[in-house]
Amino acid sequence: xxxxxxxxxxxxxxxxxxxxxxxxxxxxxxxxxxxxxxxxxxxxxxxxxxxxxxxxxxxxxxxxxxxxxxxxxxxxxxxxxxxxxxxxxxxxxxxxxxxxxxxxxxxxxxxxxxxxxxxxxxxxxxxxxxxxxxxxxxxxxxxxxxxxxxxxxxxxxxxxxxxxxxxxxxxxxxxxxxxxxxxxxx
Ligand SMILES: [Fe+2]
Numbered sequence: 543x544x545x546x547x548x549x550x551x552x553x554x555x556x557x558x559x560x561x562x563x564x565x566x567x568x569x570x571x572x573x574x575x576x577x578x579x580x581x582x583x584x585x586x587x588x589x590x591x592x593x594x595x596x597x598x599x600x601x602x603x604x605x606x607x608x609x610x611x612x613x614x615x616x617x618x619x620x621x622x623x624x625x626x627x628x629x630x631x632x633x634x635x636x637x638x639x640x641x642x643x644x645x646x647x648x649x650x651x652x653x654x655x656x657x658x659x660x661x662x663x664x665x666x667x668x669x670x671x672x673x674x675x676x677x678x679x680x681x682x683x684x685x686x687x688x689x690x691x692x693x694x695x696x697x698x699x700x701x702x703x704x705x706x707x708x709x710x711x712x713x714x715x716x717x718x719x720x721x722x723x724x725x726x727x728x
Pocket of ligand 1 (some may be wrong): 642643648687688689
């Protein structure tokens with residue numbers, strides 16, 4: 543279940559209110575169910591996955607990829623798996639923890655673990671959205687945002703691309719509001 547925290551500390555957990563708060567940014571947030579599948583559940587429970595396991599997980603969720611291919615011209619997908627056992631995890635995450643934009647939409651489908659997106663709204667206010675399993679998010683091109691992990695430091699997410707060059711971070715130099723860290727995360 544997604545959690546949105548505003549700059550003033552107000553917290554929303556229902557999709558309707560969250561969508562309303564994020565509307566000025568044209569962010570799309572949806573619930574995409576993962577069908578019950580014991581084999582898939584076992585793979586998702588593992589901290590790390592090898593390449594063939596990743597491909598099996600991706601294939602079991604490809605009906606969503608097909609939809610994006612047909613409706614929005616998506617061409618590629620991969621599975622990002624982050625966990626505390628990755629030796630350069632902090633280094634990898636640092637790249638996305640400063641406010642940035644991308645030339646293409648950033649499109650993610652969270653299937654295990656959780657992460658936090660921060661956004662700068664058109665009025666300059668900053669909000670933080672925790673995304674959790676079975677949540678699909680599309681952050682539009684040009685939207686100022688940042689991303690980091692909760693203290694669990696674990697996430698598995700499908701990334702969908704039209705082209706890979708379009709999601710390189712372009713740093714905007716906007717500073718994050720001090721102390722803006724989600725209070726409700728566990
Ligand atoms: Fe990004």
